[in-house]
Amino acid sequence: MSESPALWVLVVTVLGGVLFYVLRLALQQSITTSIKLAADKHLAELKSELTSRIEGIRHEYQLTQLQTSLLFEHKRTALGELMGRITEVKRQWSNSTHEPCEGITGPVPNEQYRRLLDTYYQHLLFLDRDCLVAMDLVFDALRDSMPFDDGTAKLHPRECAVAYNRLEYLQPRVAEVFQEKLGFSGRRRGKEQLALLGSILLLNHYHFSDIGLPVKGSLKIKSHDWPADVVTKAEENKEELLHKLRGFRDYLRKRHGFFHDAITNISRYLGILAAETDDWE
Numbered sequence: 001m002s003e004s005p006a007l008w009v010l011v012v013t014v015l016g017g018v019l020f021y022v023l024r025l026a027l028q029q030s031i032t033t034s035i036k037l038a039a040d041k042h043l044a045e046l047k048s049e050l051t052s053r054i055e056g057i058r059h060e061y062q063l064t065q066l067q068t069s070l071l072f073e074h075k076r077t078a079l080g081e082l083m084g085r086i087t088e089v090k091r092q093w094s095n096s097t098h099e100p101c102e103g104i105t106g107p108v109p110n111e112q113y114r115r116l117l118d119t120y121y122q123h124l125l126f127l128d129r130d131c132l133v134a135m136d137l138v139f140d141a142l143r144d145s146m147p148f149d150d151g152t153a154k155l156h157p158r159e160c161a162v163a164y165n166r167l168e169y170l171q172p173r174v175a176e177v178f179q180e181k182l183g184f185s186g187r188r189r190g191k192e193q194l195a196l197l198g199s200i201l202l203l204n205h206y207h208f209s210d211i212g213l214p215v216k217g218s219l220k221i222k223s224h225d226w227p228a229d230v231v232t233k234a235e236e237n238k239e240e241l242l243h244k245l246r247g248f249r250d251y252l253r254k255r256h257g258f259f260h261d262a263i264t265n266i267s268r269y270l271g272i273l274a275a276e277t278d279d280w281e
Helices: 004-097 110-122 129-143 160-181 189-205 227-236 238-253 260-273
Strands: none
Touching (some): 004 110, 004 129, 004 160, 129 189, 189 227
């Protein structure tokens, strides 16, 4: 009987230890289960969010691809139609005004000119800087064949053959610029030649004697110069050309934007020839 209390104490101690161990295992299992449930829930939420983001990215990518495809198709249509109109103008101009002994004797046919102009404005949204430079030079050449009014209400004819020859020079280079825009060619030579031609024509066109315009010396265009000769002249004196362009641009800006078109053209030419960016446009 004297050993009974000690035995009970031992039994209670053992049972207490077993109960403590069982309770600890149960608590650990409960905590582990809770953590696992929380982790599974969080993982499910992450998977759901990730799936949602992936779907969003896929949708945006598909939308971008569609927009890019549509833009490319519009651009291809625009440039193709413009090139076709230029060819039409040149062919009809030659057919209607060419004389065997005299060459081109009349201005650009009005109907074909108007069609080209309408097509240009129809697709203007899809033309970037280089295409605008190309088309502006084409229209300048065509307008240079048209009679001009000297202010006396009397129309004076121009040297139509000079304008036609310039269009002949422009046509393949405009095509090269359009091919580059459609990814068919990586050549830059065409647009550089167009920028050189536009730059030197501009410096020979305006009259501002206080800054030496029209230019004289090595950049002066002579009556017998063919377009290719003019471009060669501009390229051989490129540094002087760029210097004159920048000076002319700064001079015009001080005149409070009265010559916006000229400043815009200069900025475009400098962008092509000297990689200068300008927010004037």
